[in-house]
Amino acid sequence: MTGCDDVLTALLLGQADVAALEHVRTCPRCRAEEPAVQALAAQLAADPGPTPPPSLTPRVLTAAGPLLARNARRGAWRATWPAVARALAAALLPLPAILVFDVALVRAIYALLGAVLPHGLSLYLVFNHAAFLVLLLALTYGAVPVLAARQARLLLEEGHRHG
Amino acid sequence: MASDEELIGRVGIGNQDALAELCRRYERPLYRFLARHTGGRDVEDLFQETWLRAVRAAPRFDPSRRFSTWVFQIAVNLCRDWHRRPPPEPVETDDNLASTSDAPEARIDARRLLAALPEAQRTVLLLRHYHGLSEEETAEILGCPRGTVKSRLHAARERLSRLMGSA
Numbered sequence: 388m389t390g391c392d393d394v395l396t397a398l399l400l401g402q403a404d405v406a407a408l409e410h411v412r413t414c415p416r417c418r419a420e421e422p423a424v425q426a427l428a429a430q431l432a433a434d435p436g437p438t439p440p441p442s443l444t445p446r447v448l449t450a451a452g453p454l455l456a457r458n459a460r461r462g463a464w465r466a467t468w469p470a471v472a473r474a475l476a477a478a479l480l481p482l483p484a485i486l487v488f489d490v491a492l493v494r495a496i497y498a499l500l501g502a503v504l505p506h507g508l509s510l511y512l513v514f515n516h517a518a519f520l521v522l523l524l525a526l527t528y529g530a531v532p533v534l535a536a537r538q539a540r541l542l543l544e545e546g547h548r549h550g
Numbered sequence: 551m552a553s554d555e556e557l558i559g560r561v562g563i564g565n566q567d568a569l570a571e572l573c574r575r576y577e578r579p580l581y582r583f584l585a586r587h588t589g590g591r592d593v594e595d596l597f598q599e600t601w602l603r604a605v606r607a608a609p610r611f612d613p614s615r616r617f618s619t620w621v622f623q624i625a626v627n628l629c630r631d632w633h634r635r636p637p638p639e640p641v642e643t644d645d646n647l648a649s650t651s652d653a654p655e656a657r658i659d660a661r662r663l664l665a666a667l668p669e670a671q672r673t674v675l676l677l678r679h680y681h682g683l684s685e686e687e688t689a690e691i692l693g694c695p696r697g698t699v700k701s702r703l704h705a706a707r708e709r710l711s712r713l714m715g716s717a
Contacts, residue, residue, distance in 0.1 A: 393705040399707050400679055423711040427663075430714065431679055434660035436582035443581070443594060444573045447601045451569060454605045459564025461609060466563070 391417050395481030398424045401432075467539040478528060485524070493517050554617035562608035569605060572617075579681055580625060587629045588678050591663050596632060600625045616687070623691045626673055633669050663710050671706035674699055 393415055394410050397403040403411070411417040493513060500509035552560075552568070554575065558566035580600060585593045603624050611620065664672050670692075677683045677691060678699075689696045 392707075395698075396700075396707050400636055415639065420711065423715050424707065427714050428711050429706070431660050435592070436578075436680070437575050437585045437593075438598070439581040440594070443597060444570070444577055446575055446594075447598050448570055451605045452566075454560070454602060455564045455566055455569065457564075458562055458605065458609055462563030489558050495644075498580060502635060 391420075395420055395424050399428050399431075401428065463540060463543075466543055467536045470539035471532045474531050475528075478531045482528075489517075489520050489524075493520070501512045555613050555615075558604070558608050558611050558617050558620075559613060570700070572604075573601060576621060582622065583622065583625055583659070583676055583681060584629065586661070586664055586680065587625075587669075587672060588632060589661060592632065592679075596628050599628055603628070605653075619683075619687050619690050622677065622683070623693075626677075626691055629673070630669070649690050653654055660683060663713060666713055668707060671686070671702045671709070675703040675706045675710075678703055 390410065391414060394403065394407045394414075398411070398421065401412050411421055493516060496516060497513040498511060500512055504512070552571070554572060557568040557572050574622065581593060581597055582708065584600070586597045600621065604621055607624075611617075664675070667675065672686060673692065677688045678685070683691070685696050685699050688699045692699065
């Protein structure tokens with residue numbers, strides 16, 4: 388590759404500067420090749436290229452519909468999962484204390500009921516109470532990610548509306 | 551006005567208006583690039599596939615990159631795949647192309663010239679001459695060193711100049 392190649396290519400691209408033009412003026416090889424390069428540049432430049440049919444972009448938008456929907460679903464998840472993770476972590480923090488309290492409560496109730504009711508009946512009542520507490524905990528912790536995701540989405544939508 | 555990079559970011563979270571705006575901005579350059587690269591065959595399918603790939607990859611778009619380089623890279627890869635396919639049955643597209651051009655004769659001549667180039671040289675010439683991309687951007691699109699872009703462009707120029715001289 389030589390300086391002449393750079394100059395002739397610059398001529399083809401219409402990017403020849405003063406130094407390049409000066410080089411063409413003084414270099415026998417470039418002077419000899421310049422007309423062909425200029426003719427080539429003119430030939431290429433004379434081609435405006437085809438015009439896309441008007442139906443093309445609507446066709447692309449229709450075809451992209453399912454992919455956009457998928458992006459929206461994944462985008463929503465990507466935007467909300469940090470909030471969900473934070474909410475879950477905050478909710479899990481007091482869980483050991485809640486469990487200790489619940490176990491102590493169940494034991495106390497069992498002791499209280501055992502003193503006045505037959506053993507089988509008090510066991511049945513305490514079991515029901517414990518099952519109710521477990522259900523309550525499961526519902527609470529199951530609702531945390533759902534509510535956190537919803538809240539994050541609402542905040543995102545509000546952010547998009549305002550900015 | 552939102553930049554191309556902002557718009558593709560919105561496409562990544564499913565925004566159709568952003569995609570429509572990008573299509574509007576790049577419709578002509580991309581369509582013409584594909585048409586010149588393939589000699590006018592399968593252009594609409596390739597155009598659509600370029601955008602579908604762009605939408606699919608939009609969530610992973612690196613905002614530090616230029617969208618134009620990125621989308622042309624997708625188009626170039628598609629053209630490479632297209633050229634690797636078995637040769638199609640001859641399709642006369644001159645009528646279609648001529649009907650949409652302001653200067654059909656010049657375009658057909660330019661098309662013949664471009665068709666005479668090997669695919670790699672044609673890609674470089676199209677990106678540098680018709681789309682005004684820099685050497686660096688072209689190298690990024692093609693995933694090759696700048697020196698390769700330069701040498702391919704010189705080779706394309708020499709080949710076409712010879713063809714012009716012998717015509």
